[in-house]
Amino acid sequence: MMSTLTPASATARRTRSGLPAKRIAGRVLIYAALLAWAFICLFPIYWTVSTSFKSAVDVTQGHLIPWLDFQPDWKGWRSIGLSPDTILRTSNPRDEFLSRFENSVITSVGASLLALVLGSLAAYGLSRFRYKFAWMRNDDMLFFFMSQLILPPVVLALPFLVLYKALALLDTRFGLILLYTLTVLPIVIWIMRDQFNSIPIELDEAAFVDGLSVWGAFLRIILPLAVPGMAAAFILSLVLCWNEYFFAALLTSTDAKTLPVMVASQTGSQGINWWSMAALSSAAIAPLVLVGIFLERYIVSGLTTGAGK
């Protein structure tokens, strides 16, 4: 449906001098398409957030607009202890939610940072120097890193279960961080290599002339210029780690359980309350929705620098 709109939008953009009627029609089509897709993107989020304020009757009758259709109520939020009247009282569901939340924050931020450090270093090396290790050259090494992306989680799941048991890393945040770092490292290297390739090598050379060492040039001159790419890589890693479910479901049980596992276990239970499920989902997606709203421009600008190459 959307693909047929492509020529229309392209036409509208380029025949500025054409007939006004045709131009207006083109504009209308563009905005209709934009609004339609915006609705598709926003409605599920709106539905979830609004459902967390509904009672059973409002859910079954499909009421959609607060105050007009139904009277919003803190019901869903009360059930996880996050409504205004329960926030100050002790609440077991809230304690559980907060501990899962904390696990999610620590594992995803930790893994993203670790991947960013390892990945940026490797990407800079691959972009600037020529390595040779046995038969492997730069392209082979880049392929080696990127090929880690292919590994399906199911292949690693059981070996890691056995391995982590032996290393006493099962159900620990550190274990998850290591694993998540592995899964996002290829993405970081991919973005950062493009980023470093777009920074002229003359800057490095000038730094060497000024007497800086290889590491001095990297840390003081090049790294500050690569911040947009690092921001994009970090945010994408954060998204992937925060939302990861498969490994977390298999490798954690009580201590290091993350939010997606908690959400999934609630979905599976019988007789779920729509409002509490909706409140839980809203709370679980809220941090990244905020990241998306406030940091969106960094993602696009960070990717733009490399995409043309």
Place this chain on the structure above:
Amino acid sequence: MQKSIAVADGGQARPAPRPNLAGRKIAGRALIAIASLGGLVVLLVQILHTTGTIRAGFANWRPILYAYLVWSIALGIGQVMIHGERGQRALFLLPAVLFTVAVVIFPTLFGFYIAALDWNLSSLEGPHFNGLDNLVALFNDAYYWNALGNMVFYTLAVLAEYAIAFALALLLNADIRGRKFFRVVFLLPLMLSPVAVSWMIGKSLMEYRFGPAATLARALGWDNPAFFAHPWIARISIDAMDAWVSIPFIMIILLAGLQAMPKEVLEAAKVDGANGWQSFWHVTFPIMLPVSVTVLIIRIIFKLKLADIVINVTAGGPGGATDTVSSFIYRVYRDRSNVGYGTGLAIFYLLLIVVLLSVLLRLTSRWMQKVA
């Protein structure tokens, strides 16, 4: 992180060696040798302890991890001492390589070993070797082949996702008002976790009785809007959810490519009298080809791992119609505890993917050369 910082400090503290070069080299080699020896001793002690030959040892294998870390740092410092400037360069790559090797190589090889075992966690016998029996069982497992068949559909659906994402990227790149707003809104689904989406869309929005999507479908004349009852409809519903989450990713990469595109090319096409469709097809699309191929391959790789949504919404049903390989293996693990067989399936899948992707990469690179 500890590792790389420690290594970085080692690199910075030592300027390129000039005077006692030979002494430094020997010291570097000695350092690596001592570290390797120490690491091997720790490993040997633990192996002997586990097999019961000696008493001394550690409660678990965690010290091996620390030994590897120490060895890595020593290796890094040693490299700088031996090779000087060249060693400092190697330090950029070394942390990532050592990390990946440690975290990937061993588990993957171990996976191959488990794949050759008859190992059911719920049976009392424990693991024992059964060679290629798992492979034979796999070829007779209709559900596994059914899941592989579904993967073909899910993978082909990436092309539709790509078409929609390209259209959206063009829309966002067009001369529009409120571009920032639309860009943020279009990106939002990418931020959501597939597990939350499973509930938000699969279990509530598409709920048969009172989900708004079902209500809408009824209003449009579909009497029986069961999104997950008929095989094809269920498959498409699952893929629609996955597409909803991942189209923004394709879109944002394509948008970045469009924004990096030189404006003069389109101007030139306009001067030459090309209309919108022509300038898209002959100018924009070819320029975007490398970006498109990259993003398509990454997207296909991610699609091949699709599991979360299937596990949480349909659990593979109806009758395995929506099963992906990953979700099927997940059930083999969890419901049947048949870890040997499950890992065998996973390894076979990995080999299949590797072969398919290398053919795909070969073909695209040849095709790109012909086009360019």
